[in-house]
Amino acid sequence: MPSFPSSEPLRPITHAEVSSFVSDGVVHLPGIVNKDWVDLLDSALRLMLEEPQMFADLTSLGGDLNETQDLTVLTEEGVKGGRFLSGVDHWKDNEIFAAFAKISPLPSIVAELMNSRKIYLYEDSVLIKEPGTAERTAFHQDLGYFHIEGKNICTVWAPLDGVNTETGGVVYLRSSHKNNRVFKPNWFVVNESLPGTEGKDLPDIEMGDEKLDLIHFDTNPGDLVVHHALTLHGAGANRSTSRQRRAVSVRYCGDGSTYKIRPGSPKKPHHESMRTGDPVIDHPDCPLVWDRAKES
Ligand SMILES: O=C(O)CCC(=O)C(=O)O
Known part of the structure; x- marks a missing residue:
C-alpha cells in the first residue's frame, strides 16, 4: 500500500477563482496540487499502458466515423499517426487512481468551487493524445453523458504533461x-450525436472561431x-512531434444531484x-468523498 501525498491543496483558492468558475463555467487553478500526486498518476498510467486493452483507441473510432474526411495531421517535422487513447473508471481497480479521486485535494477543491456540503465521485477518465495525433x-x-442532473456537477481536468494549444489543450466556450x-x-x-439520445444536437463549434468567446489555458502538471x-x-x-498530451479527468457531483437515466x-x-x-447518496459506485460536516 503506497503512502499518498497530502490531501491539502498547495494554496488556498482565491475569491477570483471561485467567481471565474461561477461566471465562466471554467477555471484554471495553477500550481494547486502537489507534483507527487502527478508523479504517482504518471507511474500508474505507464504500467496501465502495458495493457493496451484497458483503453479505447478513439483514433480508430474517428477513422471509422470520418471515412469521407481527411484527418491527417502532419507536424512540421512530418510526424503523424499518434493515437487518441481513452479509458474510464480506473479508480475502481487502481489504488492510485482511487486515491487521486477520493483523498487528494480534488474533492475539497470542487466542494469550494461549487459551494457544496457533500461531494460524490461520478467517474474518472484518462485522455491521451500521443505526438502527432490528428483527432480533435x-x-x-x-452532462449529456452522465446519468445524473443538478446544478453542482463538474469535471476536474488534471494534466500530466505541459499542455498548450499545439499539443491539444482543451478550449472552453465561456x-x-x-x-x-x-x-x-x-x-x-x-460531432455526430450518439444514437437514441435525447435533446438538441450540439452546435458545430470550430476551435478557432474568433466570433465566439473561446478560452484556453497553457497548463503544467500540478495545475x-x-x-x-x-x-x-x-x-x-496534438501537432507536436515529441510531446505527449496526457490528462486525467475526474468527475464529481454535489448537493442536490439526482439520478437521471438518459436514453442512449x-x-x-x-x-x-x-x-x-x-x-445521489453514498454508494459503492458513486461514493461520498467529501463531507463538510466531518471537516469542521
Ligand atoms: O482532454 C480532452 O481532449 C477532452 C477532455 C474532456 O472533454 C473532459 O474531460 O471532459
Missing part, C-alpha cells in the same frame, strides 16, 4: 453553462482546470438499479 476532441457538454440546456452527447471525436458539466468544450489535435448514453452497471429522481 469534438465540442461537447459532459459562460456556455448558463444556457442551462443539455445537448445530445456526441461520439467525442466527431487543474475545473469546468461545469454544462460548459461546452473541445480540444485540438452509456450506462454503468449500478445505473440499472437507479430511477430518475432518486437522490
Whole structure:
C-alpha cells in the first residue's frame, strides 16, 4: 500500500477563482496540487499502458466515423499517426487512481468551487493524445453523458504533461453553462450525436472561431482546470512531434444531484438499479468523498 501525498491543496483558492468558475463555467487553478500526486498518476498510467486493452483507441473510432474526411495531421517535422487513447473508471481497480479521486485535494477543491456540503465521485477518465495525433476532441457538454442532473456537477481536468494549444489543450466556450440546456452527447471525436439520445444536437463549434468567446489555458502538471458539466468544450489535435498530451479527468457531483437515466448514453452497471429522481447518496459506485460536516 503506497503512502499518498497530502490531501491539502498547495494554496488556498482565491475569491477570483471561485467567481471565474461561477461566471465562466471554467477555471484554471495553477500550481494547486502537489507534483507527487502527478508523479504517482504518471507511474500508474505507464504500467496501465502495458495493457493496451484497458483503453479505447478513439483514433480508430474517428477513422471509422470520418471515412469521407481527411484527418491527417502532419507536424512540421512530418510526424503523424499518434493515437487518441481513452479509458474510464480506473479508480475502481487502481489504488492510485482511487486515491487521486477520493483523498487528494480534488474533492475539497470542487466542494469550494461549487459551494457544496457533500461531494460524490461520478467517474474518472484518462485522455491521451500521443505526438502527432490528428483527432480533435469534438465540442461537447459532459452532462449529456452522465446519468445524473443538478446544478453542482463538474469535471476536474488534471494534466500530466505541459499542455498548450499545439499539443491539444482543451478550449472552453465561456459562460456556455448558463444556457442551462443539455445537448445530445456526441461520439467525442466527431460531432455526430450518439444514437437514441435525447435533446438538441450540439452546435458545430470550430476551435478557432474568433466570433465566439473561446478560452484556453497553457497548463503544467500540478495545475487543474475545473469546468461545469454544462460548459461546452473541445480540444485540438496534438501537432507536436515529441510531446505527449496526457490528462486525467475526474468527475464529481454535489448537493442536490439526482439520478437521471438518459436514453442512449452509456450506462454503468449500478445505473440499472437507479430511477430518475432518486437522490445521489453514498454508494459503492458513486461514493461520498467529501463531507463538510466531518471537516469542521
Ligand atoms: O482532454 C480532452 O481532449 C477532452 C477532455 C474532456 O472533454 C473532459 O474531460 O471532459
